[in-house]
Amino acid sequence: MIWGMALEGFKEHPILGWGQENFNFVFNKYYNPGMYAQEPWFDRAHNVFFDWLIVGGILGLLAYLSLFATAIYLLWFRIGTWSVTSKSILTGLLAGYFFQNLFVFDNLISYIMFFSVIGYIHSISTKDNVFKKASEIIERIAGKFRGNNTLEIVITPLIIIAVIEKKFIYLVYMNI
Numbered sequence: 001m002i003w004g005m006a007l008e009g010f011k012e013h014p015i016l017g018w019g020q021e022n023f024n025f026v027f028n029k030y031y032n033p034g035m036y037a038q039e040p041w042f043d044r045a046h047n048v049f050f051d052w053l054i055v056g057g058i059l060g061l062l063a064y065l066s067l068f069a070t071a072i073y074l075l076w077f078r079i080g081t082w083s084v085t086s087k088s089i090l091t092g093l094l095a096g097y098f099f100q101n102l103f104v105f106d107n108l109i110s111y112i113m114f115f116s117v118i119g120y121i122h123s124i125s126t127k128d129n130v131f132k133k134a135s136e137i138i139e140r141i142a143g144k145f146r147g148n149n150t151l152e153i154v155i156t157p158l159i160i161i162a163v164i165e166k167k168f169i170y171l172v173y174m175n176i
Helices: 002-012 023-029 048-078 084-100 108-144 149-175
Strands: none
Touching: 002 023, 002 048, 023 048, 048 084, 048 108, 084 108
């Protein structure tokens, strides 16, 4: 019954939706009297996809679904060094989360888990690019000071310390 009310609300504002935390307007406007014996009000549609249709319209739902699509793309087409088993496990985590979204709404804990998984996939897919860009920047900075011994004596150790600290922080973050 609530999904039907959410669908009617989506039909009224299909592009941009009703806005954050405005399901109560949809609930009040399209209330189904058959819900009389149930809970007196609902603040969500109990389906993440209908929630996004109400909150952000079709654009909001497409933005939310693009998180899944991007994570799957990075996992299967950008990370070439992982085994099929590792990729399958992470894909299964995303698929399980996608399925549970059909019947419940997100809360802080489920968001933390979801964004941790897609953040992990992103960090692994861009790991080599980050170190490559950092080394290019260091080479450009060091190239400007070549030939000046005083500056090389001061700048080179500072750059080395900064790079080692950056890699150390990155490695500690990756092993958590």
